[in-house]
Amino acid sequence: MLKDNIRxxxxxxxxxxxxxxxQAKDLLRLAGMDVPRFLYTAxxxxxxxxxxxxxxxxxxxxxxxxxxxxxxxxxxxxGIPDDKRLxxxxxxxxxxxxxxxxxxxxxxxxxxxxxGMKMDTQFGPVILLGMGGTxxxxxxxxxxxxxxxxxxxxxxxxxxxxxxxxxxxxxxSDGVNMNELKRTLLAFSSLVMEFEKEVESVDxxxxxxxxxxxxxxxxxxxxxxx
Amino acid sequence: xxxxxxxxxxxxxxxxxxxxxxSNPANVVxxxxxxxxxxxxxxxxGKGGTIRGETLYRKVQDIPAKIDLxxxxxxxxxxxxxxxxxxxxxxxxxxxxSGGFAETGCMDxxxxxxxxxxxxxxxxxxxxxxxxxxxxxxxxxxIPGERLLIPDRGRVAMVSQSGGILVDHMIKCAAExxxxxxxxxxxxKAVIKELDLLQYFKDDPDTDVITFYLEGFxxxxxxxxxxxxxxxxxxxxxxxxxxxPGGTKAVKSHTASIAGDYEVFSSIMSQYxxxxxxxxxxxxxxxxALSCYQRSIQGRVAIITGSGGHGALATDACFLHGxxxxxxxxxxxxxxxxLVSPTIRDISSFVNPIDLTGSAVDDDFMAVVxxxxxxxxxxCIIVLLLPYLPRITMDxxxxxxxxxxxxxxxxxxxxxxxxKYKMLVEGFMLNKIPVAxxxxxxxxMAEAMRRYKSC
Numbered sequence: 001m002l003k004d005n006i007r008x009x010x011x012x013x014x015x016x017x018x019x020x021x022x023q024a025k026d027l028l029r030l031a032g033m034d035v036p037r038f039l040y041t042a043x044x045x046x047x048x049x050x051x052x053x054x055x056x057x058x059x060x061x062x063x064x065x066x067x068x069x070x071x072x073x074x075x076x077x078x079g080i081p082d083d084k085r086l087x088x089x090x091x092x093x094x095x096x097x098x099x100x101x102x103x104x105x106x107x108x109x110x111x112x113x114x115x116g117m118k119m120d121t122q123f124g125p126v127i128l129l130g131m132g133g134t135x136x137x138x139x140x141x142x143x144x145x146x147x148x149x150x151x152x153x154x155x156x157x158x159x160x161x162x163x164x165x166x167x168x169x170x171x172x173s174d175g176v177n178m179n180e181l182k183r184t185l186l187a188f189s190s191l192v193m194e195f196e197k198e199v200e201s202v203d204x205x206x207x208x209x210x211x212x213x214x215x216x217x218x219x220x221x222x223x224x225x226x
Numbered sequence: 227x228x229x230x231x232x233x234x235x236x237x238x239x240x241x242x243x244x245x246x247x248x249s250n251p252a253n254v255v256x257x258x259x260x261x262x263x264x265x266x267x268x269x270x271x272g273k274g275g276t277i278r279g280e281t282l283y284r285k286v287q288d289i290p291a292k293i294d295l296x297x298x299x300x301x302x303x304x305x306x307x308x309x310x311x312x313x314x315x316x317x318x319x320x321x322x323x324s325g326g327f328a329e330t331g332c333m334d335x336x337x338x339x340x341x342x343x344x345x346x347x348x349x350x351x352x353x354x355x356x357x358x359x360x361x362x363x364x365x366x367x368x369i370p371g372e373r374l375l376i377p378d379r380g381r382v383a384m385v386s387q388s389g390g391i392l393v394d395h396m397i398k399c400a401a402e403x404x405x406x407x408x409x410x411x412x413x414x415k416a417v418i419k420e421l422d423l424l425q426y427f428k429d430d431p432d433t434d435v436i437t438f439y440l441e442g443f444x445x446x447x448x449x450x451x452x453x454x455x456x457x458x459x460x461x462x463x464x465x466x467x468x469x470x471p472g473g474t475k476a477v478k479s480h481t482a483s484i485a486g487d488y489e490v491f492s493s494i495m496s497q498y499x500x501x502x503x504x505x506x507x508x509x510x511x512x513x514x515a516l517s518c519y520q521r522s523i524q525g526r527v528a529i530i531t532g533s534g535g536h537g538a539l540a541t542d543a544c545f546l547h548g549x550x551x552x553x554x555x556x557x558x559x560x561x562x563x564x565l566v567s568p569t570i571r572d573i574s575s576f577v578n579p580i581d582l583t584g585s586a587v588d589d590d591f592m593a594v595v596x597x598x599x600x601x602x603x604x605x606c607i608i609v610l611l612l613p614y615l616p617r618i619t620m621d622x623x624x625x626x627x628x629x630x631x632x633x634x635x636x637x638x639x640x641x642x643x644x645x646k647y648k649m650l651v652e653g654f655m656l657n658k659i660p661v662a663x664x665x666x667x668x669x670x671m672a673e674a675m676r677r678y679k680s681c
Contacts, residue, residue: 116481118490122448126490128481145492153497173511185385192320199478222479 003194005030010198011221016065017223021103024219028204029193033184034215038105044090047104048083055108057081060089066098069222071083071134079107098111108217110210111166111176115185115193116201117147119224125192129157129185130207131166154182163188167209176209184214200224229320229418230424232349235265235294235410239286239317241308242324244271245277245597251323251368252299258371260459265364266291266513272304287315294318297357297366302326305353306338312348319349321357322368329354331405335414343417355413356389359396360408369393380405382513383427385420386439387412391506394440398510402643402663403655404517407432419444421451429456435516437463437509448491452498461516461678464492465509499679508670515671516678519636520625523605525549525676528598529579531610532586536640537579537666540610543669548676555579558601565593587617587632588625595626599633606672610665612638613647623653623661630659636675640668 009027011021019027022040029035040063051058062075070076075096077089086104093102114132117125123146130142143157158167158181169175184207192202203220208216238259242252252269258278259267268281275282283289286308287294298305302324308386310321327336337355342672343350351357357366359381365371367389374393377400384399386392389411396409407430410423419440428434436458443451455462467486495502501516503509527549531539541551554562559576560636566574566582567590575581582590582599591609598604611623623639628639639654641647643663653662662668 053368093471099228114480116479116485117313118479118485120485120487120490121445122487123442123452123490123494124446124449126485126494128485137483140484142484143491145497146452156497201479201482203479205480222482223317 002030002191006194013221013223017178017225018068019039019067019221019223020063021061021219023062023112025205025216027221028216028219032187034180034182034213035107035193036108036215036217040101040103047090047102048086048160050104051080051086052084054106058086059103059105059107059217060086060093061103061105062096062099063101063103064091064096064098065100067096070218105217108208108215110208111179112206112208113176113214114142114153114203114205115188115207115216116204117188117195117199119195119200125195127157127185127189127192129161131161131163136205147189148193149186151186154185154189157185158182173179174211175215177211180212180214181209184216198224212215227347227418227422228350229349229422231294232351233321233360233410233426234314234356235318237266237268237291237293237365238295239270239283239289239293240297240299241286242320243271243277243282243620245271245273245275245282246666248404252297254368254370255297255299255323255366258557259364262371263362263364263663265591268293277601282462285315286311289315292316295358295364295366296320297323300324302332302335302353306335309339309342309348309350310633313342313346320414323355323357323366323368324352325354327602329417331581332512337416337594340416341368351410352413353416356392356411359392359406359409367393367530369389372514375400377515378403378405379407380517381432381434382437382517383407383408383423383430383433383435384409384437384439385412385423387415387441388412388439391439395437395506398506399513400422402510402514404510404514412633418448421447421454424451424454424458424462428442428454428460432522433460435461435513436452437439437465437513439465439467439509442466442656448494450502452494455500456679457545458497459680460503461520461674461680463503463509463512463516463674464495465503472487496677499677501674501677507667510659510679511662511667511670512674515674518658518660519675520678520680521636521675522680523636523672523675523679525668525672526552526604527606527608527672528554528601528604529580529608529610530582530591530594532582532584532615533610534575534581536610536612537575539582540608540665540669543581547669547673549621549669549672551578552578552603554601555603558603559596562594565597566590584615586615586617588622591618591622592625592629595637596633599629600636604635606675607635607637608640608668608672610668612643613650619650621653623650623659624657625653627659628653630670631657638668638671
């Protein structure tokens, strides 16, 4: 079942070389990972209706086959407070090259992590966990392990981050639910073991974690051979 | 693939022995084995003849004995036909010293070797390698013996893609008194690769520790290697070259950009309990420590010395290498206080590091090491033994070694390795206690046990 969905989504994305966010999130949800409630639409009225349903503030992101890094292309709007602002954001984003619609999704707060996968020539699929956001390549606070992850591998990935005290709750702030984070890592590990050689790398960035859940807020799957 | 006849041969043939050039690699190998090792050796050259009264056989098949190992040091073009001869003669395996294969772009010639070997399940080392070194038994290195420093027979196996690095490690092992079971240079590793050797040494009763110098694995080989290493039941140590990225690749994902080849390698080695050495000094120190103790520790050490400065430097080094130097409990400190001589009782420090001062005598060291050996808060004892302390004797290291075996808690020692203190160094070394030439190396030895995860 999961394999069939993977095939279907990858064959649609093959030409472009990467899987767009709505399809990537569908796949993650099927694999048992938590994603925000979202709607992918090219209709502004529909976007506004959905925002009312999930309650403001919401997040909007552009969906375009020409935009891999959305924030670099002004394709991400956080903390949208009302219908008017959402309408304006829609108008702005519709000017971005290759515009196919937007994702409207619930705004999630918590600690931002990155979970990733790289297909390594010598070792096969390798999984990364680190402090996420756009500065991930600057701080490089990451743990790497060969997939499939065993339970103790997932635990040691969390324990080896420099930011471990932040995850555990630093100076009175809420930490993250370690069990949920571990469950997310193990579900992701099982998913990437199904990928074989078709995928070059995956970024789930950010994965937003709080004391109750870990939610994959954005996902990018790069296919091999591009 | 059975590698036993290849690595423990009774008979050996050397192909390519020259009648006119004694510095030919085949001649060096033939001569050293004939003159210095118990293996029975035969010379082969397509032209035939005699060399110093012995027959030069035209082909391996012509030798009137069952041949276990064949050393091939001929021109690259004729190597495939010599390998076919070996198979016809039912030899146990071959080492191809000759270069001129994949490393010079001649992939076809190398592929020819691979397909012959695979078809007949014939073990081949190389090509483009130094081959095998087995202390007191045989040696296929085309380096004259007088240029080598040869380690004693011991329990460390070394595998290296590079022959030069292998010889260098052997020299360092010999200098540090680390004995070897076998050293193998695998060169282009066309047929026998790291994984095959890992599997061989896993079952080899003469080997306790397996070390590898690695340049890189072929596709997915790294995965098989770490899984096999974690299941092999013996410590595996690796030293990797190519840690720096060779040129920048444009990558579109954060993960691919951060997870560089070396970061991935290093993380996975540690994930599977393979001990990664950062340089050749660590490699030799790790091999020495793990050949004495095939066990893992969490990292809680006690430092026992006669100099506060040594204790402080060692504590710093422990911290940098992920070891902890826990403060001893009040009762443990009180016990040590009561055990030592009255003269040092009130000037020593028992907190950890334990400094017995320059006035300590042998019995003080013995009593303190015995007591700390029985302390469950401590997993390993680092003894920084300063031979110039005026009241200790040259017997102390041997006494401590025997005490260590009695108590069963690992000790690693530091003594400057100079001729004047050789008796103290040997008191440890000959009694299977790892002894370092620097404080840093003593810490490496303890670190080796922390990095190793026994299954």
